Amino acid sequence: MDLSYNAEDEQFRSELRGWLEANIPREWSRPGFWSSLDREEAFALRRDWEARKAEAGWAGISWPTEYGGRGGTPAQKAIYDEETVRASVPYTVNPLGLTFLAPSVMVFGTEEQKKTIIPDLLFNRVIWCQGFSEPGAGSDLAALSTRAEDQGDHWLVNGQKVWTTNAMHGDWIFTLVRTNPDAPRHAGISMLLIDMHAEGVEARPLKQMSGESEFGEVFFTDVRVPKSSILGPVDKGWEVAMVLLSFERGSSAMGQYTGFRRELDQVAALAKGRERFGKPAAEDPQLRQKLGASLVELELLKLHSLHILTAVEQGRELGFEASMTKLQWSEAHQDLGELFLDVAELSGQETTGEDFAGLDPLQHSALWSRSETIWGGSSQVQRNVVAERVLGLPR
Amino acid sequence: MYFALTDEQRDLGRTVRDYLADRFGPEQVRAVYEDAAGDGHPAELWKACAEQGWLAVTVPEQYDGLGLGLLDLAVIARAWGASTIPGPWLPTVLGGEAIRIAGSPEQQAEWLPKVAAGEVVLSIATRREGGDWTAAGAACTESGGTLSGTAAQVEYAAVADAFVTATADGRLWLVEAAAPGVTVVRTGGLDRTTRLATVTFADSPATLLGDDLDSLYGAAMVLTANDLVGIARSALTRTVAYDKEREQFGRPVGSFQAIKHALADLHVAVSMAEHGALYAAYALDSGQPDAVQAVHVAKSKASDVARDATAAMIQYLGGIGYTWEHDAHFAFKRAKREEYAYGDGAWHKEKLAQLLLA
Numbered sequence: 001m002d003l004s005y006n007a008e009d010e011q012f013r014s015e016l017r018g019w020l021e022a023n024i025p026r027e028w029s030r031p032g033f034w035s036s037l038d039r040e041e042a043f044a045l046r047r048d049w050e051a052r053k054a055e056a057g058w059a060g061i062s063w064p065t066e067y068g069g070r071g072g073t074p075a076q077k078a079i080y081d082e083e084t085v086r087a088s089v090p091y092t093v094n095p096l097g098l099t100f101l102a103p104s105v106m107v108f109g110t111e112e113q114k115k116t117i118i119p120d121l122l123f124n125r126v127i128w129c130q131g132f133s134e135p136g137a138g139s140d141l142a143a144l145s146t147r148a149e150d151q152g153d154h155w156l157v158n159g160q161k162v163w164t165t166n167a168m169h170g171d172w173i174f175t176l177v178r179t180n181p182d183a184p185r186h187a188g189i190s191m192l193l194i195d196m197h198a199e200g201v202e203a204r205p206l207k208q209m210s211g212e213s214e215f216g217e218v219f220f221t222d223v224r225v226p227k228s229s230i231l232g233p234v235d236k237g238w239e240v241a242m243v244l245l246s247f248e249r250g251s252s253a254m255g256q257y258t259g260f261r262r263e264l265d266q267v268a269a270l271a272k273g274r275e276r277f278g279k280p281a282a283e284d285p286q287l288r289q290k291l292g293a294s295l296v297e298l299e300l301l302k303l304h305s306l307h308i309l310t311a312v313e314q315g316r317e318l319g320f321e322a323s324m325t326k327l328q329w330s331e332a333h334q335d336l337g338e339l340f341l342d343v344a345e346l347s348g349q350e351t352t353g354e355d356f357a358g359l360d361p362l363q364h365s366a367l368w369s370r371s372e373t374i375w376g377g378s379s380q381v382q383r384n385v386v387a388e389r390v391l392g393l394p395r
Numbered sequence: 396m397y398f399a400l401t402d403e404q405r406d407l408g409r410t411v412r413d414y415l416a417d418r419f420g421p422e423q424v425r426a427v428y429e430d431a432a433g434d435g436h437p438a439e440l441w442k443a444c445a446e447q448g449w450l451a452v453t454v455p456e457q458y459d460g461l462g463l464g465l466l467d468l469a470v471i472a473r474a475w476g477a478s479t480i481p482g483p484w485l486p487t488v489l490g491g492e493a494i495r496i497a498g499s500p501e502q503q504a505e506w507l508p509k510v511a512a513g514e515v516v517l518s519i520a521t522r523r524e525g526g527d528w529t530a531a532g533a534a535c536t537e538s539g540g541t542l543s544g545t546a547a548q549v550e551y552a553a554v555a556d557a558f559v560t561a562t563a564d565g566r567l568w569l570v571e572a573a574a575p576g577v578t579v580v581r582t583g584g585l586d587r588t589t590r591l592a593t594v595t596f597a598d599s600p601a602t603l604l605g606d607d608l609d610s611l612y613g614a615a616m617v618l619t620a621n622d623l624v625g626i627a628r629s630a631l632t633r634t635v636a637y638d639k640e641r642e643q644f645g646r647p648v649g650s651f652q653a654i655k656h657a658l659a660d661l662h663v664a665v666s667m668a669e670h671g672a673l674y675a676a677y678a679l680d681s682g683q684p685d686a687v688q689a690v691h692v693a694k695s696k697a698s699d700v701a702r703d704a705t706a707a708m709i710q711y712l713g714g715i716g717y718t719w720e721h722d723a724h725f726a727f728k729r730a731k732r733e734e735y736a737y738g739d740g741a742w743h744k745e746k747l748a749q750l751l752l753a
């Protein structure tokens with residue numbers, strides 16, 4: 001057992017800290033700063049700042065340097081996740097591109113794709129969407145029906161995607177489409193890269209329960225997509241998607257831990273300041289039990305992250321352990337959201353701004369945590385994976 | 396960054412498990428369980444503990460020990476729990492820890508070589524009936540170097556050579572079983588992988604060890620947590636194996652999603668509990684700043700998950716799980732007893748709330 005990071009990794013941490021201290025405007029950490037901004041204004045601010053961060057070399061931490069990454073270790077990526085949350089760096093505007101597309105391009109992309117897609121992504125010149133889910137294909141992704149017909153020199157795409165994060169800000173979308181309707185379910189799918197500004201692509205916002213419209217629908221009507229705009233071989237899109245989704249595997253949950261742990265401290269502080277049934281909320285034995293339980297699950301999430309990090313550094317194959325990571329952080333965060341609402345009781349049900357604009361960050365988190373057990377593989381799907389792939393229970 | 400057991404620690408675990416599989420399997424455990432009147436202290440197992448050095452793990456080398464740490468003990472505790480092994484290994488090891496942590500060099504020189512060699516059995520007698528087993532609930536009061544009081548649920552008291560007990564000021568004392576005024580009255584117990592007794596001290600001569608009750612309890616919590624995660628993991632593994640085979644409605648019951656999801660949640664919870672029990676042993680041993688928190692996290696989670704996993708084992712085995720013949724109840728009852736030993740989940744969560752709200 002040795003929980004220290006090596007000197008090089010610690011050097012990385014202190015440089016990163018130094019850069020963040022010097023480059024994050026003071027007012028960003030003022031409570032209520034982000035929710036006071038107009039949503040579009042906030043997005044633009046995040047987008048530009050993130051690009052500057054990338055220019056300073058603080059992006060693509062564990063990607064190879066030949067693709068504009070930093071060539072860092074898995075530990076440095078975990079440190080990066082921890083430190084950026086600690087410093088209140090706003091969440092990336094390009095999450096799906098950074099987490100999924102870029103590493104997939106490194107594996108499956110042509111030289112040309114590697115040279116254009118990755119730098120455009122790193123500097124937020126292009127915001128990428130993920131076009132997987134459809135009205136008829138959610139957990140059962142292989143049921144997708146958006147189709148692409150081979151027109152000789154281009155694909156003709158028709159269909160609809162839904163729940164598309166960043167639909168209204170997206171420039172390009174990596175999209176699973178059916179290229180061979182006669183093949184078995186998994187065999188006739190391809191991963192097309194589609195320009196969202198092209199003729200026939202229409203994005204419509206969908207309003208979420210938090211009031212925002214971070215996701216939306218994307219409609220394709222006779223969209224012409226160049227033959228070269230495909231990731232991996234034709235009809236091998238399922239295989240590409242599986243590798244693509246595997247990039248979440250082995251990523252530690254240090255970022256989530258750091259953020260949630262801070263939220264728990266805020267909830268504890270709130271409990272000290274509020275009354276419940278005429279007594280300080282912090283004296284309520286049931287709330288105390290829930291506070292303790294939340295601390296247990298979050299500290300275990302941290303240890304689990306260290307376990308994952310160790311496994312990655314030892315070069316061990318992680319398999320389906322990512323499903324456990326996802327279950328642990330998403331369920332623990334949802335419970336923490338409930339705990340906040342329990343402590344706040346009716347006052348937590350009040351809002352100030354118009355149309356949920358000025359939500360308290362903890363209120364927002366409590367709502368958002370309801371989505372965390374759905375996207376990226378719902379908790380039910382993750383449990384199926386753990387039961388079948390890890391425990392080996394029969395299908 | 397290396398959050399895992401070392402190769403040596405893994406080897407130790409393998410050696411212990413191999414020995415148990417070979418020499419102290421389910422039949423031997425059952426023999427102890429069935430023999431309610433017996434002392435529950437199999438001689439052959441004790442001899443093996445001494446020969447293999449399993450009683451000498453944290454005893455310093457100068458006292459014939461191995462000079463290793465709590466993490467190494469935790470490895471053994473986990474194997475012990477996994478097979479619901481009876482015998483006074485844990486109480487003796489904890490008694491040794493009390494002497495190592497709190498005792499004077501003379502006391503260590505007198506006792507630790509005997510602990511390491513398996514020449515003495517020790518037990519912890521700090522909890523008074525109805526007490527909360529912390530210092531405030533301590534078993535004894537002191538007067539002029541002698542102790543009086545009653546300790547309840549003392550493990551293996553009938554075979555113990557000496558008891559570690561406590562007074563309300565948090566001081567730890569050693570009382571020899573043969574000392575005047577010491578009486579041991581055995582009681583029955585649901586969990587017959589141990590033996591319980593009430594121990595009464597009446598003006599019994601005692602030796603002061605020191606004032607480290609909390610350190611002793613830290614080790615006790617950590618090792619109990621590791622025993623518990625051993626129980627939990629083994630209960631889950633056995634349930635999965637059974638439900639893969641058992642068919643109803645023309646298919647293995649393990650293919651039903653209600654069972655799958657429950658077992659998947661347990662797998663996550665047991666894995667987390669394993670991380671917690673591992674870290675707590677390390678944190679306490681190496682004096683990490685969050686050691687106290689780590690111990691509460693570990694014992695809370697281990698207590699809850701061992702209860703859940705052993706209850707699930709009974710449920711998902713069906714009728715056979717409720718029989719005397721099946722070993723499921725060994726695990727369930729041991730998990731129950733250890734859940735309450737040194738604080739249950741709720742007790743530790745309250746401690747964590749105190750840390751959070753401080």
Ligand SMILES: Cc1cc2nc3c(=O)[nH]c(=O)nc-3n(C[C@H](O)[C@H](O)[C@H](O)COP(=O)(O)OP(=O)(O)OC[C@H]3O[C@@H](n4cnc5c(N)ncnc54)[C@H](O)[C@@H]3O)c2cc1C
Nearest residue numbers: 130131132133138139163164165371374375376378380381
């Ligand atoms: C905030 C948010 C952002 C998203 N962003 C994107 C994005 O950018 N791109 C994209 O492609 N998708 C995105 N999604 C979609 C997401 O991937 C899907 O919502 C998810 O896969 C579930 O599909 P579904 O909504 O159709 O629910 P369904 O699959 O219809 O599920 C309904 C319920 O049934 C359960 N269920 C389904 N199958 C099983 C089973 N086999 N066993 C047991 N229970 C089952 C589910 O757990 C759920 O509770 C996003 C979703 C959200 C909420």
